[in-house]
Amino acid sequence: MRVEKITLKKIAASLNVSISTVSKALKDSHEISDLTKKRILDYVNEVGYRPNNLAVSLQRQRTMTIGVIVPELVHHFFSRVISGAENYASHAGYKLLITMSNDEWEKERQMTDLLTNGYVDGLLVSVAKQSFEKNNFMHFSTLLDRRFPLVFFDRTPSGLNVNKVTINDVEGGYKATKHLIDKGAQRIAILTTPPHISVGADREKGYKKALLEAGYELDSNLIFHIDERASIKEQIAKLFDLNPMLDAVFAVNEKYAALTLKLAAQLNLKITDDLMVIGFTDGFISKSTTPSLSTIAQHGFEMGEKAMEILLEKIEDKSSLNTPKSVIIPTNLVERESTRKP
């Protein structure tokens, strides 16, 4: 039951050698004789020495770890991105440290601060909702000034020339809506986020574009900006209430789509005869509902991989930091039961 921390200094003292000898022996340096190496190795194994990572990183000025900041973890999509990032990173010998901002500006700032001042070599972030609301990205712009390797994914800060990998949300929204139109829908509603969330706003743009292109009229009664602080289900119910002739819904995420489906069942609406539904994000939920949900697949895993690829490139070749890279991961439509018509 050893309790005191065991350091190079203590090992050195115990074996009557210098600190540098121990350090070199542990890295199998040719400067140390095989005999001493063995003596040191044996002792080290016995006491179970582990180097202090803080000291190592401080000295090396490198940590081989990457920080990730996401708004929240519950989203399947973010989890997928992280998995993709982790996958790429671990093959390159990097580890991942994940934190969450809870969609709060202050926490995002705090985590950026914590991670970028020593803990990690680079940062991957998806911006918090509150940062959009406040339109405050100064914690990121100081990072850019410092030329700290930084890549954004999915939710990217407005007005900053940064590395980012996103999906084409406008196109995604367009595809989803177009699909409903092609299936013969006449009155198509959209359940989206408040306008300051770029991904929601962009999907809404795509929605409008598809409608206009097909000669439909835009109807503000059909455009619902969900306020997540209130009951989502009640807001969707209100949509149905307001629009008796509604025959299709485009929901900008899985959650809204699943709830729409549920409400439809409660109102005895037949999918797809009375109502078609299409979502966004191809997660477990979309596959497991009855009927299963048509959706726009975002390929989060690939997004994470790509983001990490760019980040590591920026880390290893600092000169590349001068030319921000922007990559768009293609989306594709996954047709399932909620829009499948004979």
Add this chain to the structure above:
Amino acid sequence: MRVEKITLKKIAASLNVSISTVSKALKDSHEISDLTKKRILDYVNEVGYRPNNLAVSLQRQRTMTIGVIVPELVHHFFSRVISGAENYASHAGYKLLITMSNDEWEKERQMTDLLTNGYVDGLLVSVAKQSFEKNNFMHFSTLLDRRFPLVFFDRTPSGLNVNKVTINDVEGGYKATKHLIDKGAQRIAILTTPPHISVGADREKGYKKALLEAGYELDSNLIFHIDERASIKEQIAKLFDLNPMLDAVFAVNEKYAALTLKLAAQLNLKITDDLMVIGFTDGFISKSTTPSLSTIAQHGFEMGEKAMEILLEKIEDKSSLNTPKSVIIPTNLVERESTRKP
């Protein structure tokens, strides 16, 4: 566009004062005159100095951050636990660093190593599947030897006397099964994990206990250990195939439960007349399916809070480390449509 790192040393040089003066000024020490303080503060704000956390932590021998290792992030339950932990921690002034083991032993070992050697003051972990398979928990026992503050949640290592907060899985399994029995089910199947996963095994115990208590016979055809490396849906389909008289299913997680529901719909089985289903974990999925899922609520948020409470107690009062604490978070049955009978 400043690029060189700015440190106390550089500030001191620029202002012709000593490093300690700068350091003390930044902490508003009474040892420094108001004039010098202002001079330093102004300069520091201008250049945007941020202390190096590695150096600070190394010196302070304290980081005010807590590490979390989870098998994976996609699980709603884990996300909830993390949120609870984060909530408690942030109120106590601690930050969270999250990593995932991918259910792999080696990665779990690596992350434990990374975090516990400098990066964090304490560790919260839910054990990887592979560690159970290998029955290898040495990376944790060395932590115990070092008296490193450590609390397990949900999936706890076998044979180690450790701090842990779990739910009573046996009781949960019992409650779920009993509920089905009370509702009149005759042939009740269980969809569970391979036996080495303790939570699955325990829920299965509760299932058996409830059956025996009610005078039912155990039927191995009704006990399915799902192998996640193969198609889950096909395995569930096989269950239905094998048991035409099946009238209730207890699934040990949301995923299996949702898939069961989906399959039932495809087989045109009426819920609840032909089949009742009950799950485990009260996440978004259970609420959003049609019919909605009855389930055993695990209260992940509370679990996270409690785990963090214990951990912080161990950190602040090292003497408490001698007496491992074990807390059980109560579960409760949430009845929804999938078992609701008139």
Add this chain to the structure above:
DNA sequence: ACATTTTACGCAAACGTTTTCGTTAATAAA
């Protein structure tokens, strides 16, 4: 007037490593 206290700062050790550069002793080359 001198002694004492206070103010305002600097020095240097410490946290635990890595690594460059000496230095000594043994070995090889002349």
Add this chain to the structure above:
DNA sequence: TTTATTAACGAAAACGTTTGCGTAAAATGT
């Protein structure tokens, strides 16, 4: 035998902080 080389190790600076202690000058007390 003398000189050059190599092998094996140690001293010390450096990474960027914090903090106890020392000290000169200024302020206060007698």
